[in-house]
Amino acid sequence: MRITNKMMTNNALYNINNNKNLMSNLEQQYSSGKKITKPSDDPIVAVRALKFRTNLSELNQYYEKNIPDALAWMDVTESALSTVNDIITSMNTYCNQGANDYPTAEDRNAIATTLMELKGQLYQEGNTNYAGRYVFSGYKTDTSLVFNEASTNLKYEITEPLEAESIDRISRVLNESDFTEFDPNNLTTWNTDMPYKIEQYRMKLSYTGLEKDAFGTDEGLKFSYTTEAGVEVELDGTEPATARPKLNQISVLDEKAYDPEEGTINFIPETGELILSKDMYEELRTSTNIKAEYVKDEFDINDLRPEHYFDCTVTDTEDPAKEPVTYTKQDQQIQYEVNFNQKLTINTQGSDAFTTGITRMIDEIVNSINSVKAVEDAMLEVDKMLADTSVVGAKRTKLEEIKEQLKAEHALKTTVMTEAFQRGITITEQEQEVLNVATADMGGRYKRLQLTQSRLSDQQVDFEELLSNNEDADLVDTIIKYSAAETVYNSSLSAASKLVQTSLMDFL
Secondary structure: OOOOHHHHHHHHHHHHHHHHHHHHHHHHHHHHOEOOOOHHHOHHHHHHHHHHHHHHHHHHHHHHHHHHHHHHHHHHHHHHHHHHHHHHHHHHHHHHHHHHOOOOHHHHHHHHHHHHHHHHHHHHHOOOEEOOEEOOOOOOOOOOOEOOOOEOOEEEEEEEEEOHHHOEEEEEEEOOOOHHHOOOOOHHHOOOOOOEEEEEEEEEOOOOOOOOOOOOOOOOEEEEEEOOOOOEEEEOOOOOOOOOOEEEEOOOOOOOOOOOOOOEEEEEOOOOEEEEOHHHHHHHOOOEEEEEEEEEOOEOOOOEOHHHOOEEEEEEOOOOOOOOEEEOOOOOOOEEEEEOOEEEEOOOOHHHHOOOHHHHHHHHHHHHHHHHHHHHHHHHHHHHHHOOOOOOHHHHHHHHHHHHHHHHHHHHHHHHHHHHHHHHHHHHHHHHHHHHHHHHHHHHHHHHHHHHHHHHHHHHHHHHHHHHHHHEOOHHHHHHHHHHHHHHHHHHHHHHHHHHHOOHHHHO
8 A cells, every 4th residue: 555645644633633632631621520521422421420410419308408307397396395294294293292282272372373374385385386387286387286365256066086984083062152142141041051072973075165055956065975785876965854865964053063863964064074974984984986076166375276186167257258167187297208218207296295184184173272262261251250259149150050061161172172183193194194105206206317317428428429430530540641641642743743844855
């Protein structure tokens, strides 16, 4: 094959250009720090880079945003639960003091005041929020767990499930004295029949002050259950007088309120209590599917919102054109995606940590304390009258009888008060068990989240290393290659310069 000068010149220029391109590529790698600048440089590296960047972007979303937000939510929840636990512990301490230390009137009043303050703070913790979202309200993060102010325009039709295990035994003093009717100038009208104490079985609804004619009749409750034999029983207070079983709505002021007839359940709307006769207790304690339907349309501040606890329908009585809203109690888990195909529940629902038992218990203790105080005030008034030496004869005798009556009533009500404190001990311990379960469940999820965070931290480092190995240039190796390429380029230029110096004329 004949090699011409033209061919040699073209080959020299081609090699010089290739060497220059190699130097340019190495210069770009050195200045950019990347192996490639466009996918066509190395399609395999480009595809791997896209995959690694996508995975790393997802990891960063989980590690830098989702998990920190979830941890913050759970930290707020844990802090609230810890405070609630401290409050319930304090309540338990005061109940122990009231049940065992025989406190004075001043001590009892201080206990009552403190318990009421603790009750208010307890449910305010239920309104804890994170970034404007209530943490105990399930999906309804824009709705507080308790009423922040008194409400009279919302009418709730509530269906509350009850359990046979919730039936407790209570004491009540009957034939109480009414000192408001005491007339020192006409003592003959005073009823000096001695008070006495009875014990009855009771189921408590979650609310007091219930509507008395809730369903368009004179009755305010629908009560149903399934007997041990499988018979479904429904009572609404419209049963005939001779029917058994029977639901009987009755005022708390009625002397028979806490003394139901055989086969009867006394419903007391003012206190939200169901007082059971002995035979009804025996039937209900083995029954299932017990539930009560009732209406409440007035709520005080710190009352729990029914929609977080029960199936209910709420109507705005001030806006009749507004459609009623129906709520169904269900498990409402707020879940965050914290890893590839991994979700974690971050919320604790109020119904899993707060029950309605505490507020009812506190109210009963305070009422029993006030009841004892009222008798003590009456005894002081009678003592003042007896201290008057001008009071003699039949009037003094009558006052002595009244004093003995009040002393007996005081002893009975003190016993009832002590029993209320004892129930408070039991209820606070039960509340702490519920709270401990909720706290332990949240703690387990929190630990899982921390482990996931730790694993993602390692994965983040691994993916960044893989991404770097895939697309980042090795600067030391690039400098060495660049120096070698530069030497080759200069050599090619030198060789080409010698080649083009000679021509045919040099040999003629």
